[in-house]
Amino acid sequence: MNAIGTAVMDSAFTVHRQLGPGLLEAVYEHCLAEEMKLRGLQVDRQIAVPVTYNDTKLDVGFRLDLLVERKVIVEIKAIDALASIHVAQLLTYLRFADVRLGYLINFNTVRLKDGFRRLVL
Template sequence: MSGSQSGTLLHHELSKQIIGAFYEVYNLLVRGLLEGCYQNALYIELCERGLPVEREVPFDVRYKGRVIGEYRVDLLVERKVIVECKTADTLKGYDESQLLHYPRATGTELGMLMYFGSKPLFRRFVHTNGPAAPPEVDEGDTANSGRLTPTPRESAGQTASFRPAFRC
């Protein structure tokens, strides 16, 4: 990827820091731990890098102003990037669907899926709230350069909102 392309990625510098932290955790921990162990280690690594990060951040899903459900994101970095950690043998479609849903439901524009499997893998999922823009290329999956076409944000009566959570 050329330098001019990298400058156009949403939250490029923040993404680089998150990816660096991901590889640090991946390289220092053994394979086969529970997802929560990697999530906690990534939280520690992000905090040590001076990034404001929150764990297990709940958000309400609303329909016509009424709460119809609650989800939790693994990590929320600078209130800009949702980070989900996975450890299964292979990534499934629902893992990606989750990351497609969370940014759209919360109004957050960037979601990152960090896979602590047999090989390190990360995927970026972008949801922009403005007019249609060119989709961003997934940086971490060289086998499948998945793309996400931005979709408009739903009305305030049908979106989710974050509730305050612990910060480092």
């Protein structure tokens, strides 16, 4: 999983170097998925994940931005600053998708390393 995480980070840095900040999340999502595919990773976009409530699975429109190798969730933002609600969102996604590793990446930063959060359940 560490190798996948490293590939996610390297891919994000490549995309950020080429595009810079200031674009829509959808642009970064598409380009990051493409960059990771070029590196040989399996990447699925906008994956629906049901919420289980009272033993019933409900499709409530909750979607993962990217699922890499079916093991790592990548949640993409293009906002002024990450907030605790964004961390909570990714933690919820990890729990409901039964995935242990996730990355929260805010591309709207001058230095991308300031927009990275790595979360492990």
